[in-house]
Amino acid sequence: xxxxxxxxxxxxxxxxxxxxxxxxxxxxxxxxxxxxxxxxxxxxxxxxxxxxxxxxxxxxxxxxxxxxxxxxxxxxxxxxxxxxxxxxxxxxxxxxxxxxxxxxxxxxxxxxxxxxxxxxxxxxxxxxxxxxxxxxxxxxxxxxxxxxxxxxxxxxxxxxxxxxxxxxxxxxxxxxxxxxxxxxxxxxxxx
Numbered sequence: 001x002x003x004x005x006x007x008x009x010x011x012x013x014x015x016x017x018x019x020x021x022x023x024x025x026x027x028x029x030x031x032x033x034x035x036x037x038x039x040x041x042x043x044x045x046x047x048x049x050x051x052x053x054x055x056x057x058x059x060x061x062x063x064x065x066x067x068x069x070x071x072x073x074x075x076x077x078x079x080x081x082x083x084x085x086x087x088x089x090x091x092x093x094x095x096x097x098x099x100x101x102x103x104x105x106x107x108x109x110x111x112x113x114x115x116x117x118x119x120x121x122x123x124x125x126x127x128x129x130x131x132x133x134x135x136x137x138x139x140x141x142x143x144x145x146x147x148x149x150x151x152x153x154x155x156x157x158x159x160x161x162x163x164x165x166x167x168x169x170x171x172x173x174x175x176x177x178x179x180x181x182x183x184x185x186x187x188x189x190x191x
Contacts, residue, residue: 012050014040016064017100019057024106024171028058029116058111059121065108068101069128080141084159084188088181095167099174105167130163131156138188148190159187 002010018039022031033054037047051057077083095101111117111125134156141147148155162184170176 008050011040011042015047015050015057016061019054020061020100020103020107023058023061023110024103027110027116028054028114055118055121058118059124061104061107062111062121062125065104065111066124066127068104069130069133079144079146080137081146081185081189083137084141084185085181088163088184091163092178092181095170096174096178099170102167102171102174105164106171109164109168131160134159141188141190146190147188155188159184162187 015036019031019036022035022039026035031054033047034044036054036057037044040047051060077086091101108125108128111121112128117125131153135152138147138152138155142149142152166178166184170178
């Protein structure tokens, strides 16, 4: 039997996931606290016992998205190209197992570019700069001859635009098949 603390945490997670769904489908500004409360079948007043405001709930989701970008440091590969293969393969597997991951891509992109995002939350979201994170890996691969020649930031950007687009599409339709990781890695691979 669940303890009171476990029940409260389960309800809190339900609120977080319901809010994520709504923020992704409707946007931050168009999502009302009453929409979130209705989605989790609770009163608006009770929802405020978990989160003091819609803004605090949104901030929590953006902070979760920020924490999720610590992945590159955790991978150890002999070659840079192996890093891209391993990273992309793991990301696609994880997105299939946890579709919420794709929705976080959408949420973070919206938080960065939407004028309706509260300024302090946008600052948190802007700390995510995967393009810059991958520049040293591109440079490493260029030095060893596994990554194509060119501006490392442009190469990283091309790779990440593809990842972002696929994640956004998958967030709205998990019925589509994800591409093979190798296809995206070919964007950076030296031929």
